[in-house]
Amino acid sequence: MLQSSFLIQPIKRFNGSSPIYKKPVEIGNFSYDEQRVLHMDDREMKYYHPPDLNNCDLSHGYETFIQRDGSGIEPIHSLIDAIEYVKSSDNNKNDNLYRADLVSWRGVFTKILCAPYNKNEPWELGATLWNDTIFLEEHETEQTKERNFGNSPRHKLMIYWGYKFENLSTINKPSSQINSPNDPELINRKFTVVNTNTQFCSVAKTTLGNTRMIMGAEVDCISDTKPKDLDKSVDNYIELKTTKLLEKSKDTYNFERYKLLKFWAQSFLIGIPKVIVGFRDDNGFVKQVKEYKTLEIPRIVRGKSGMWDPTVCLNFASQFFDWLKSVIVINDPKSSYTISFNHPFQEIKVEYAGIGNSVLAERHIK
Numbered sequence: 517m518l519q520s521s522f523l524i525q526p527i528k529r530f531n532g533s534s535p536i537y538k539k540p541v542e543i544g545n546f547s548y549d550e551q552r553v554l555h556m557d558d559r560e561m562k563y564y565h566p567p568d569l570n571n572c573d574l575s576h577g578y579e580t581f582i583q584r585d586g587s588g589i590e591p592i593h594s595l596i597d598a599i600e601y602v603k604s605s606d607n608n609k610n611d612n613l614y615r616a617d618l619v620s621w622r623g624v625f626t627k628i629l630c631a632p633y634n635k636n637e638p639w640e641l642g643a644t645l646w647n648d649t650i651f652l653e654e655h656e657t658e659q660t661k662e663r664n665f666g667n668s669p670r671h672k673l674m675i676y677w678g679y680k681f682e683n684l685s686t687i688n689k690p691s692s693q694i695n696s697p698n699d700p701e702l703i704n705r706k707f708t709v710v711n712t713n714t715q716f717c718s719v720a721k722t723t724l725g726n727t728r729m730i731m732g733a734e735v736d737c738i739s740d741t742k743p744k745d746l747d748k749s750v751d752n753y754i755e756l757k758t759t760k761l762l763e764k765s766k767d768t769y770n771f772e773r774y775k776l777l778k779f780w781a782q783s784f785l786i787g788i789p790k791v792i793v794g795f796r797d798d799n800g801f802v803k804q805v806k807e808y809k810t811l812e813i814p815r816i817v818r819g820k821s822g823m824w825d826p827t828v829c830l831n832f833a834s835q836f837f838d839w840l841k842s843v844i845v846i847n848d849p850k851s852s853y854t855i856s857f858n859h860p861f862q863e864i865k866v867e868y869a870g871i872g873n874s875v876l877a878e879r880h881i882k
């Protein structure tokens with residue numbers, strides 16, 4: 517095969533009943549510290565504590581913003597390291613748990629899930645098949661660079677707002693241990709430098725239709741203490757988001773059509789049950805915070821014209837993955853395929869890219 521494509525449009529063929537989606541289970545977690553050093557533990561996990569809406573200025577500290585080096589695209593190596601690490605430290609040696617058809621970051625799966633409703637954000641992925649597993653990694657393009665780093669001073673500031681909201685809504689100990697509004701944790705969070713090197717990531721295993729997936733995902737925070745049992749950890753995770761206050765009917769339409777789709781897909785995939793949204797004004801002050809149960813998000817848009825349907829996303833992704841497994845067949849850690857989704861957003865193309873640019877670094881070939 518040199519090139520092959522999977523047709524997305526018209527999307528009505530993805531209606532019908534949903535494919536099976538198994539509840540994701542955490543199989544491990546890891547952290548990156550402020551210097552971007554990888555640790556196989558949850559040292560960077562944060563706890564949710566509501567932001568102070570009397571003083572929730574998302575621009576505060578912008579001049580000290582430390583944004584991670586590189587393209588903003590995450591190589592897959594730390595995820596593979598984490599899977600290898602948890603597998604080697606699992607005393608029960610349940611090898612099946614670590615087997616998957618697809619391995620990638622949650623962001624890549626979110627892009628795929630949203631593709632039926634995406635008419636303006638192109639993306640490109642690299643894929644390498646090795647030992648029955650396809651490893652997927654996002655490729656940097658001009659558009660993704662712009663999206664991650666901003667294409668104007670205002671856009672850059674708005675990207676900061678999203679990260680600042682995370683600092684203003686999280687603390688380093690469970691919220692139940694805060695007894696006073698003067699607790700240093702609450703005072704200090706406003707002054708914590710926003711540093712996107714720092715991350716807490718969860719690695720989860722799940723199945724969509726016939727496809728077993730292992731994905732890594734950044735988790736913004738946890739509601740209270742982390743359950744000892746890894747199986748249950750996901751139940752306490754929270755995704756934080758910011759969005760413009762809904763003032764005009766167009767704001768509500770954009771929020772429901774574009775933002776809620778992404779919020780739902782991103783959190784549903786990894787089983788995060790709650791999304792907490794900070795609604796901000798045009799000057800970057802959060803005025804209102806609202807909690808959404810991930811599983812209830814689709815109900816908000818159900819039956820409204822021009823919206824989206826989670827069943828279409830899941831059926832599409834499930835059928836696309838079945839097809840992908842049938843076209844990515846060269847089992848070679850040095851080879852790669854390119855998967856692209858571009859204007860006019862009708863189909864996803866897969867092309868064998870040959871030897872080189874492999875998603876797998878030499879050191880991961882065992």
Ligand code: A3P
Pocket residue numbers: 663664665674675676677678679681734736756757758759
């Ligand atoms: P918002 O989503 O609140 O705007 P995440 O919500 O996925 O944890 O990401 C945290 C913040 O990172 C986002 O906050 C946004 O500011 C920034 N961010 C994440 N993905 C981005 C992207 N593709 N383009 C631009 N900014 C992004």
Ligand code: MG
Pocket residue numbers: 734735736
């Ligand atoms: Mg995040």
Ligand code: MG
Pocket residue numbers: 736755756757
């Ligand atoms: Mg977030």
